[in-house]
Amino acid sequence: MKRHRYVIRALLMRVAVAAAASFPVNTMFAQERESSIVGLVLPLRGVLPPYEKPNLEAMNLAIDQVNAAGGINGRKIELVVEDTQASNATAINALNKVLQSKPIAAIGPGLGTQVLALQPLTEKAKLRLIAGSTTSGVTKTGARCYFRNSGNDELDKKDVASFIINNLKKSKLGIIHVIAGWAYQGREYLTKELKGPGNNPQVVVSAYQPTDKGTTARIKSVNAPGA
Structure with a gap:
């Protein structure tokens, strides 16, 4: 949590600096006010809260700390939060609500499908x-106002596969993932890299529902063939 707080605090600093920079911003969001509003749209209900609620908690901690120190350039940060749940349509409605507050920036979900929406x-x-x-597709749409603060699945999996094959010297592997589009994509990228030229590892795959209470059965299913 402490690491999350400082990462997000630095992110807030960059948001505030970006808002005052020369990047073209429409006057709709440039009105004078005492606080700088940052929108936060995350899946906070449904099956995805375990992935995003820690981000909300860290964000609130960071904002409290920044505001206690006088804010940024004399302005306090105000967070406007809307729930995207696990639906693209709900995510769009959530962002429309945030836009009514005239934010200087919005921090979005980690789900690629929602970001694209x-x-x-x-x-x-x-x-x-x-x-x-x-x-990987979220940076291939030509969107000029989108900034990704994480790695790329396609590139990340190259490093993961290289470490498994070349450093760990493993030839029997298990992949456990949640049943979701983004998880399937990550699995496909990793499997492709693991089975690259000169490599022929045994790969066992097991998937679980977001509502499952545990992954013990999945771990046993990939462990049984020797992974």
Whole structure:
């Protein structure tokens, strides 16, 4: 949590600096006010809260600390939070609600499908959208207002596979992932890299539902063949 707090605090600093920079911003969000509003749209209900609630908690801690020190350039940071749940349509509605507060930036979910759904709105509003989706496609849409603060699944999996094959010298592997589009994509990228030229590892795959109470059965299913 402490690491999260400082990472997000640095992110807030960058947001505030970016808002005052020369990057073109429409006057709709440039009105004078005593606080700087940052929108936060995350899946906080449904099956995805375990992935995103820690981000909300860390964000609140960071904002409290920044505001206690006088804010940024004399302005306090105000967070406007809306729940995207696990639905693209709900995510769009959540962002539309945030836009009514005239934020200087929005911090979005880690789900690539939701980021792709939000990009047209933030591009139209010329609002900076900062989100940590690892889906490679989110930076291939031509969106000028989107900033990714995480790695790329396609590139990350190259390093992971190289470490497993060349450093750990493993030939029997298990992949356990949640049943979701982004997880399937990560699995496919990793499997492709593991089975690259000169490599032929045994790869056992097991998937679980987000609502499952545990992964013990999945671990046993990949461990039984020797992974």
